[in-house]
Amino acid sequence: MLRYLTSGESHGKALVAIVEGFPAGFEISEEYINKQLKKRQGGHGRGGRMAIETDKVQIIAGVRDGKSMGSPITLMIENKDWENWQNIMQAAKGAHIEERKVTKPRPGHADLTGTIKYNHKDVRNVLERASARETAIRVAVGALAECILQHFEIDVFGHVVKIATVDAKVNYENLNEELYNTPLYCTDEVATGEMIKIIDEAKNNGDSLGGIVEVVAKNVPKGLGSYVHWDRKLDARLAYAVMSIQAIKAVELGAGFNSANLSGSELHDEIYFSGEKGFYHETNNSGGIEGGMSNGEPIILRAAMKPIPTLYKPLKSVDYFTKEQYEASVERSDSCAVSAAAIVAQSVVSLEIANSFLEKFAGDNLQEIEGNYENYVNYLAEINEVSR
Numbered sequence: 001m002l003r004y005l006t007s008g009e010s011h012g013k014a015l016v017a018i019v020e021g022f023p024a025g026f027e028i029s030e031e032y033i034n035k036q037l038k039k040r041q042g043g044h045g046r047g048g049r050m051a052i053e054t055d056k057v058q059i060i061a062g063v064r065d066g067k068s069m070g071s072p073i074t075l076m077i078e079n080k081d082w083e084n085w086q087n088i089m090q091a092a093k094g095a096h097i098e099e100r101k102v103t104k105p106r107p108g109h110a111d112l113t114g115t116i117k118y119n120h121k122d123v124r125n126v127l128e129r130a131s132a133r134e135t136a137i138r139v140a141v142g143a144l145a146e147c148i149l150q151h152f153e154i155d156v157f158g159h160v161v162k163i164a165t166v167d168a169k170v171n172y173e174n175l176n177e178e179l180y181n182t183p184l185y186c187t188d189e190v191a192t193g194e195m196i197k198i199i200d201e202a203k204n205n206g207d208s209l210g211g212i213v214e215v216v217a218k219n220v221p222k223g224l225g226s227y228v229h230w231d232r233k234l235d236a237r238l239a240y241a242v243m244s245i246q247a248i249k250a251v252e253l254g255a256g257f258n259s260a261n262l263s264g265s266e267l268h269d270e271i272y273f274s275g276e277k278g279f280y281h282e283t284n285n286s287g288g289i290e291g292g293m294s295n296g297e298p299i300i301l302r303a304a305m306k307p308i309p310t311l312y313k314p315l316k317s318v319d320y321f322t323k324e325q326y327e328a329s330v331e332r333s334d335s336c337a338v339s340a341a342a343i344v345a346q347s348v349v350s351l352e353i354a355n356s357f358l359e360k361f362a363g364d365n366l367q368e369i370e371g372n373y374e375n376y377v378n379y380l381a382e383i384n385e386v387s388r
């Protein structure tokens with residue numbers, strides 16, 4: 001079972017994660033982790049901060065000679081912006097914290113309730129940790145999990161299917177690495193043009209936009225997760241993980257919310273059998289999960305991201321200390337980060353799938369896990385034999 005903790009503030013020295021339970025013997029590609037980090041920084045609509053950062057992972061512990069050792073893996077990403085914030089962010093008493101003290105909470109962010117809850121005297125103490133800067137280290141952790149999945153030929157792709165009211169026609173043929181050279185990680189070129197236009201319009205109006213991301217996991221073996229207990233259900237774990245991403249407001253699997261509009265005969269995926277594929281479905285309204293278990297079809301998850309809360313266009317708020325009503329305005333923010341969210345969603349989905357995979361094929365090292373996996377593949381071949 002993979003467990004991880006993250007630590008780090010948005011303008012602090014660095015972001016750190018410790019990943020426990022990672023089996024020994026897997027090749028860990030620093031290059032792959034950095035590729036994922038670069039993707040998360042991309043996408044049309046990001047703000048000035050992304051021009052400052054060039055996220056690179058440092059593997060501090062748990063990997064030797066390019067392979068996992070079975071010991072906890074520690075990852076770190078430095079914040080280049082720290083240079084500009086040292087005086088304000090340093091931990092020692094006497095830091096110049098008054099300089100950039102924040103007293104005006106932003107609607108839609110963690111600012112107001114976080115300040116009340118922790119009895120802070122500076123809203124900055126909340127926004128530093130609530131910030132989606134933290135998603136950088138989660139992508140690094142997700143990329144580690146992908147090192148396990150890729151060994152077993154499981155591919156997970158995150159992409160953009162909607163920005164505000166513009167829907168993309170999804171072309172599953174184009175869900176590959178090439179997609180990440182496009183400006184919005186969207187498989188529909190025509191919709192991408194429209195999306196860029198409305199993002200620019202929103203930005204010029206001091207506004208922001210949200211959208212919908214989709215994650216597709218291919219070649220996931222049947223039977224990951226379980227129906228026997230609520231916290232072992234793969235769909236529940238995926239929803240929890242994706243909902244924990246900053247600004248995500250809804251998660252659905254397969255037909256999702258539209259399931260409620262369809263009759264049983266329209267919705268349920270009928271079961272077929274062929275010698276080549278074994279048991280399979282010709283439709284995938286379930287999104288690859290039935291009874292909390294992967295059913296062998298691609299896992300398809302969608303998540304809705306709300307528009308970014310920090311706006312150049314003033315929104316009404318109240319100063320935390322003086323209680324004066326004011327109109328908030330800001331120096332710097334993303335206007336749309338849906339492409340980045342697609343990569344973050346891919347990462348947390350990968351981590352949950354890897355976790356369920358390791359539960360099913362448990363082992364302390366690669367060879368042991370491979371053996372358990374092969375055993376299961378042989379078992380599946382056996383049950384595919386016709387018996388009467």
Ligand SMILES: Cc1cc2nc3c(=O)[nH]c(=O)nc-3n(C[C@H](O)[C@H](O)[C@H](O)COP(=O)(O)O)c2cc1C
Binds near residue numbers: 108135247309337341
């Ligand atoms: C990749 C990414 C980038 C984000 N960038 C910003 C930003 O620049 N400004 C901002 O106010 N919120 C940004 N957000 C959203 C806030 O972090 C989020 O709305 C806030 O933490 C409150 O949490 P909640 O929306 O989940 O309730 C971003 C979110 C993600 C996933």
Ligand SMILES: C=C(O[C@@H]1CC(C(=O)O)=C[C@@H](OP(=O)(O)O)[C@H]1O)C(=O)O
Binds near residue numbers: 010049053332333334
């Ligand atoms: C730093 C990142 O995103 C940040 C997320 C964020 C927020 O409030 O969530 C606010 C902005 O931070 P800043 O005020 O420093 O510009 C974003 O840039 C990142 O994605 O790496």
